[in-house]
Amino acid sequence: MLLLGERDIYDFAVGRDTDKRYTYTRTAFDLSQPSGSPKHPYMSTLRKYSFELGWKSWSKRELEPVPAFFIFCGSIYHCSLLPTGQVVWKSEDILRYANEVDLQFVDRTYLNSDYHIGITSQNLDEFLAPKKLTKDVNEWLIENKVVQAFLVKRKDDREVKWWPNTNAVKAIGFNKVMDPTLIYQEIEQYVTSELVSEIDNMVVLNDTHKRNKAGFDDKSFKHRK
Numbered sequence: 610m611l612l613l614g615e616r617d618i619y620d621f622a623v624g625r626d627t628d629k630r631y632t633y634t635r636t637a638f639d640l641s642q643p644s645g646s647p648k649h650p651y652m653s654t655l656r657k658y659s660f661e662l663g664w665k666s667w668s669k670r671e672l673e674p675v676p677a678f679f680i681f682c683g684s685i686y687h688c689s690l691l692p693t694g695q696v697v698w699k700s701e702d703i704l705r706y707a708n709e710v711d712l713q714f715v716d717r718t719y720l721n722s723d724y725h726i727g728i729t730s731q732n733l734d735e736f737l738a739p740k741k742l743t744k745d746v747n748e749w750l751i752e753n754k755v756v757q758a759f760l761v762k763r764k765d766d767r768e769v770k771w772w773p774n775t776n777a778v779k780a781i782g783f784n785k786v787m788d789p790t791l792i793y794q795e796i797e798q799y800v801t802s803e804l805v806s807e808i809d810n811m812v813v814l815n816d817t818h819k820r821n822k823a824g825f826d827d828k829s830f831k832h833r834k
Contacts, residue, residue, distance in 0.1 A: 610797045617776040618784050622793035631801050633756060638777035640694060643770035647758070651746045655762060655769050670764065672710045674703055678760040678769075679783055682799040683747050686786065687737045690761055696781040700733035751803050756796055 612620050614634040646652070655678055674689035677696060688698045697703055707713070742750070758773040759781055778784055778792060787795075 610800055615776040618779040619789040619792040619796070622790045628801075631797075631805065633774075633796060633800050635774055635776045638759070638772055638775035638780050640772075640780075643761070643772055645770070646768040647760070647771050647773075649746065649749050651743070652760070652769050652771070655760060669710065669712060672712060673764075674706065675764070676762050677781075679777075679781065680742070680750065680755065680758045680760065681739075681783070681787075682756060682795045683750070683803070684739045684741055686739045686783070688781070698737065698782065698786050700737060703733070754804055756799055756804070 610631040610633060611629055612635070613632050615637045617635060655676075672692055674691055674697070677688045677690040679686040679688060686698070688696050689703050690696055691706055697706065753773075755773045757775075757777070758771050759775070759777045760769050760771045762769045778789075784792065
């Protein structure tokens, strides 16, 4: 698989191949320039996976972490975007930041289409754990050739904003969640198995290839003088 476009931290993974049949192109990640909102009903429901009701300090709303998400090769990872621009992935980092700026975490319950779950400081890690996307969401991502995407739900935005197929891995610190070599391997497997059709995988043989495959060479059919 060839990595094209903007470089990221996993570009330097050892042992990657250069099979030109498969390519993955990344655009530049710019947190101030999202690519609009994803056009799938599931994406709008990500607003329910929000920490907006989890902070007891209306006078410090500008300091509250913003709910963020990272779609990666068929799974979704929960994280938080701090006002500093840093993305944090672990509960202790979120709670440490809250303590530093004197934000109080409030245990609440959110609702999605399947079940209720209480989000507390004790089970926050479970809430943040990666989850497999449903079949219809994954099919939509495959149809649109989305390997990875960073998503953010800010308070002033009506919809979730996203940055699909960018070089965001290092910028958002996802390499602290997954080793860069494994990131490359996961992308390679996803691109070569999920994002290609049977037609894409077919090698079109010209006459020379067909002749060689049949066991002949360039002298097989020449007439001797």
